[in-house]
Amino acid sequence: MSDPSAPTVLVVDDEANILEALQKVLNKEGFEVLTAGNGRRALEILRRQPVQVMITDLRMPGMTGDDLLKAVKAITPEVEVIVMTAYGTVENAVEAMKLGAYDFVSKPLKRAAVVSAVRKALDKQVLVAENRELKAQLAAVTKRDIIGNSQVMRATLEMARQAANSSATVLLLGESGTGKELLARYIHEHSPRVNQAFVATNCAALPESILESELFGHEKGAFTGAVRARPGRFQEADAGTLFLDEIGEVPLQVQVKLLRALQEGEVEPVGGRTTSVDFRLVCATNRDLTDEVKAGRFREDLFYRINVVPIRVPPLRDRLEDVPLLADHFLRMYTTRHAKAVEGICDEAVEMMANYGWPGNVRELENALERAVVLARGSVIQVDDLPPELRDPQAGHGRQLTFTVGTPLEEVERRMIMETLKFTRGDKRLAADLLGIATRTIYRKLESGLIRDESYTPQKSKDGDGKGVIH
Missing domain, CATH: 1.10.10.60 (Homeodomain-like)
Known part of the structure; x- marks a missing residue:
């Protein structure tokens, strides 16, 4: 009786003696083995039941091994394929591996080589599956939703959705901690480039000495320490979206190259030649760039290039009605992350948070909720679990409201x-x-x-x- 948990190997060959021999060898190794005398029969099996590894001959009448390989990778790309070749050269096998085959074995077949190739293919499949699962878990943990139902936030998201459908450069304006990078990801995820890379770069976090290299890349030997060529963020974002946070911090000499990249769609790596790139640019700043232009710290021509679709991200004090929603979101996030059995927030604490000015915006609220979750002694967050500045009765003094021109x-x-x-x-x-x-x-x-x-x-x-x- 076969073991239902055993990996399944499909062997495809037009020679019955090879099918029989491989079935015996692999059965003895504990594998479940299926056989097919041609490519069409193999595809029928693959459509009907799961297979982990397929071993196929390259030379078969009708559908060739190469044709079968292409079909398998289109129908069941997770199946690892090992090809058999009888000609003592590797040219045909190399071509098959370019089409997606994992490995090859030469005829006449050797038991040890076949078993080793199958086990390695299974090991690779396990690693790929684990990597896929880890990436999915990481995406679930790091994915951040935009929370808010206030009128000002709905208007901001609507403008972002409209901008996302185009290739126009977007400039996100707003204070630190308002979620500009989150909105940039939102634009990318609602754009035609959603399946391509989103590359985020904080220009203020990179020293001036390496900023140019980080953005545009460099060639080997371009400067001391450049032991190998490295692509820049523009090249990494090719066909995708490049997000430059704190663009107001970019020095003037780098701004010149930024302008060329936007105007010509070309970047010049340090010590290298100009290369074309296709990217969608989203920028963000907490500075008033018009003042920076007047002060000579930001190029006027670059400002007009990036200020095509300006979107102002509202500070949290202008959408305090969203605080309870955000607080609940962060509560669930950090109870999971810190494995704390905290189920809610008391009404008084919610009211206190809704009455606070949040000078640090959403980032400050997030930090406050994480602190409260960590320090909570019961199943419900109390006022005493909140940071001292929230409990200060004078916290509301000095609160300011700002309104966008055109607000009804x-x-x-x-x-x-x-x-x-x-x-x-x-x-x-x-x-x-x-x-x-x-x-x-x-x-x-x-x-x-x-x-x-x-x-x-x-x-x-x-x-x-x-x-x-x-x-």
Whole structure:
């Protein structure tokens, strides 16, 4: 009785004696063996049941071994293929390996060589499967979703989606910690280049002395220590997307080469010749590049080249309604990463986070949640688990709101009232005094649903006509 867990080897040859001999040899080694007298029969078997390794002759009537190999790699690319050749030369086998074969054995066949080739092919298949699984796990761990349902974030994502469908250069503007790299990946993942490389480079993290080499590559011997040629980030991003974070930190001499790469689609490695590259560029900066241009620190022509589609990434203080969603996301992320049995966040802690200005933006919120998960003593995060600056009652002082030109006046008013209510902890009279409006105006907007305040509950009383009046 065969072992259902044994690896399956398919042997393909038009000579019955070879099929019989290989079946006996491989059965004795503990393999499940299937046989086929021609290529078409082999394909029928491959479509019907899983096979780990296929051994096939190259010279067969009808479908040749090369044709079979091409079909196998198209139908079941995970199958490792070993080819048999009877001519004592390796030319035919080498051609087969270029088509995707793993190894070859020469006729007359030797038992040890066949068994060794099959075992090595199985070992490779296991390693490939493990590598694929590890990559999938890593992608699951490192993949970061853009969390947010606020109007300003929805508008930002809509603009990013529209830009993604083109090949235009995108400039992401915003403070540190707002998630510019995450948005750059979002653009790449919604673009026609999604199946190609996304290469991210933080220009501020690379010393000026090696920045040019890192971006454009270098040839062997181009400078001291260049013991071998190395492609740059532009070449790594060929056919894909290149993300240059903190582009405002790039020195002027490198900006010249950046401009040429954008204008001509060509890069010149240090010590090498110009080569063509096809890339989509997304840049980001937390600087005001117009001020940098005026100060002579950033080339005006390069600025206009990268400022084709500018997208401003909102700071977290401008979308505080997204804080509970983000907090829940980071809670689940770090309870898994640190194996902590933390199930939620108490209402008071959520309210405290929603009332904080977050000068460090989403990055600061993420760090705060990781700290809280690590330090939590129970199954629910409490106020005492949050960083001290969040628990400071003066944390809300000095909070600023910024609005993009063109923001509807109704939205500006709504956010101003909501943020002022958060600052006054629901004291509507004080909020009205600070805003210079009537207290009744705030109640009217609460009643209409234009603004939200969880501390407000409509009250009914009777007027002279006996009808309910909400105060």
